[in-house]
Amino acid sequence: MNNLLVLPMILPVLMGVILVLFRPYIRVQRVLSLLTMVLSAGVAAYCLEYIRRTGIMRLDFGDWLPPHGILFVGDSFAMLLVLAACVVSSIILLYAFVTTGIETEKMFFYPFFLFLVAGVNGSFLTGDLFNLFVCFEVMLLASYVLLTLGGRKMQLKEGITYVLINVLASWFFLLGIAYLYGTVGTLNMAHIAVRVAEAGQGPLLTLISIVFLIVFSLKAGLLLYFWLPGSYAAPPTAVAALFGALLTKVGIYALYRMFTLIFIHDPLVFKMIGVLAVVTMIGGCLGAIAYGDIRQIVSYNVIISVGFVLTGLAISTTTAFQGASYYLVHDMASKALLFLLAGTVVHLTGRSKFDEISGLIRNYPLVGWLFFLTMLAVAGIPPLSGFIGKVYIGLGAIETGSYLLLAVAFISGIGVLYSLLRIFLNSFWGETTISEDDQVSFKKALGLPLVLLAMLVVGMGIGAELLSPYIQDATNTLANPEQYIRAVLDNDLK
Amino acid sequence: METLITLLVGVLVMVGVYLLLSKEMLRVILGTAILSHAIHLLLLTMGGLKKGDVPLLHETAAEYTDALPQALILTAIVISFAVTAFLLVLAYRVYQESGRGPELRGHQDE
Numbered sequence: 368m369n370n371l372l373v374l375p376m377i378l379p380v381l382m383g384v385i386l387v388l389f390r391p392y393i394r395v396q397r398v399l400s401l402l403t404m405v406l407s408a409g410v411a412a413y414c415l416e417y418i419r420r421t422g423i424m425r426l427d428f429g430d431w432l433p434p435h436g437i438l439f440v441g442d443s444f445a446m447l448l449v450l451a452a453c454v455v456s457s458i459i460l461l462y463a464f465v466t467t468g469i470e471t472e473k474m475f476f477y478p479f480f481l482f483l484v485a486g487v488n489g490s491f492l493t494g495d496l497f498n499l500f501v502c503f504e505v506m507l508l509a510s511y512v513l514l515t516l517g518g519r520k521m522q523l524k525e526g527i528t529y530v531l532i533n534v535l536a537s538w539f540f541l542l543g544i545a546y547l548y549g550t551v552g553t554l555n556m557a558h559i560a561v562r563v564a565e566a567g568q569g570p571l572l573t574l575i576s577i578v579f580l581i582v583f584s585l586k587a588g589l590l591l592y593f594w595l596p597g598s599y600a601a602p603p604t605a606v607a608a609l610f611g612a613l614l615t616k617v618g619i620y621a622l623y624r625m626f627t628l629i630f631i632h633d634p635l636v637f638k639m640i641g642v643l644a645v646v647t648m649i650g651g652c653l654g655a656i657a658y659g660d661i662r663q664i665v666s667y668n669v670i671i672s673v674g675f676v677l678t679g680l681a682i683s684t685t686t687a688f689q690g691a692s693y694y695l696v697h698d699m700a701s702k703a704l705l706f707l708l709a710g711t712v713v714h715l716t717g718r719s720k721f722d723e724i725s726g727l728i729r730n731y732p733l734v735g736w737l738f739f740l741t742m743l744a745v746a747g748i749p750p751l752s753g754f755i756g757k758v759y760i761g762l763g764a765i766e767t768g769s770y771l772l773l774a775v776a777f778i779s780g781i782g783v784l785y786s787l788l789r790i791f792l793n794s795f796w797g798e799t800t801i802s803e804d805d806q807v808s809f810k811k812a813l814g815l816p817l818v819l820l821a822m823l824v825v826g827m828g829i830g831a832e833l834l835s836p837y838i839q840d841a842t843n844t845l846a847n848p849e850q851y852i853r854a855v856l857d858n859d860l861k
Numbered sequence: 862m863e864t865l866i867t868l869l870v871g872v873l874v875m876v877g878v879y880l881l882l883s884k885e886m887l888r889v890i891l892g893t894a895i896l897s898h899a900i901h902l903l904l905l906t907m908g909g910l911k912k913g914d915v916p917l918l919h920e921t922a923a924e925y926t927d928a929l930p931q932a933l934i935l936t937a938i939v940i941s942f943a944v945t946a947f948l949l950v951l952a953y954r955v956y957q958e959s960g961r962g963p964e965l966r967g968h969q970d971e
Contacts, residue, residue: 497933497936500937501936501940504940504944508940508943508944508947511944511947511951512947515951515954518954518958520958520959523951523954523955523958524955526951527886527948527951527952527955530944530947530948530951531889531893531948534893534944534948535881535893537940537944538893538896538897538900541900541903541904541937542900542903544904544933545900545903545904545906545907546907548904548907548908548929548930548933549906549907549908554929
């Protein structure tokens, strides 16, 4: 039964390798890659339900009992993110079918797409710190290729910055692993947690935890986000949406794992995370309001949401974790939709500055209204999906009396609304400048992924009740790390 | 012995950072390569150097070497090899595209 746990990672890897052999057959590649993603999503959904009923799943590779071997641990928090990642990337794949040119598709676009998802899923599921590093690298190498595939000048330029910054982040990651291994002598995350708790989190361990904070902040875009807007605006729309939906979330997940399981004993670090989150939200708002390029604005919106989710970690109460879990899942879907819409607008008009576009709602009503819907969802207007996450994080902030965090988090929501409303008012309303004869035709196939994502966003808002048992379970493991530790280290359970 | 290797790691990091901060792309790539060597050495040192016997455990083994850091380094070397290769190709593409040596400058277009 537990062998299912490896499927969300191994299916995309295997299929990616197989698809390399089918280079000339684009149609085969499309069908097989979509099938793989849907299947992975199905497995993830089944596992999620299984975990809720029977508790955390664990898979020891080669039957090496922990803490000796590498293992995958599936708790609800990880599995929820795996499910969201698989569903969202399946839908992005539908968009990629229409927009990715045949040239790019022939250059192994789909294998790398699958490798990226495999790396993301592996990072969510692994229970071993070094394995987390390896999964990060799988994901990053695939993202390097996807970012530069096509070889436009802008892509190459941003590609170099992106690769270098990530090489440096990986270097710090290894540094943290080396120090931690030298200090506690193990790499199994649950085992590290036990040993850190036994030894007490002294200054040395707190320092190591800050090395990890730097690493994952670079990956998630918490304060260290200067590389993000450029490299998310450069690639083709489908790839940008994939990046915006998945990559920063992996960094956020790693931060949550680290600071809810292992380094939980020093309140100073949580204060630091709070300060970083506040600065990130302010910086993100400034960026989102300052730029005129639609893709840049959307990228800065990613940064704001990173800050917002991490206020949940800074507060660290059950309510805040609940909000953060809701918000992370919502954010994957809505950011993917936002990136796809921004890309669609740029594709349809050939312009990327919002004040050069006007009256689009007459030409493309579907895109216009979807953009409006997404804007409300991202800003957290009920009954759409962003609302519940915001409310719970807000409640958590009130419980602990962190009013500054609360104020900045909700003012940043206004920043999000303002930055997107500006696009909506300028580009979609106003005088229609493109006559009906000149307008680029909007393919129906392009609308399908957009509508599917929009349904997901609305569905997660209205059907939050349905999602709630899984979220409760995820929150439960985050708030009680001993459950995770027991599931991993108690060998009699198996 | 550990102290000596740690000092060596420090020197390598120094060289790597110096190269990383230069403007020329090739130097930067070399810098990342040297940095990754430094971190591999550090990983090895953190596991403890030369504790005794071969990394094989049997029932009467009193001494053994920790094999885990070596496994970690092997993986890390492969990864850094792949990333360095990718960076070199990327630099070459930039060179082809712009017709001049890939140099890292600030944003000229802003």
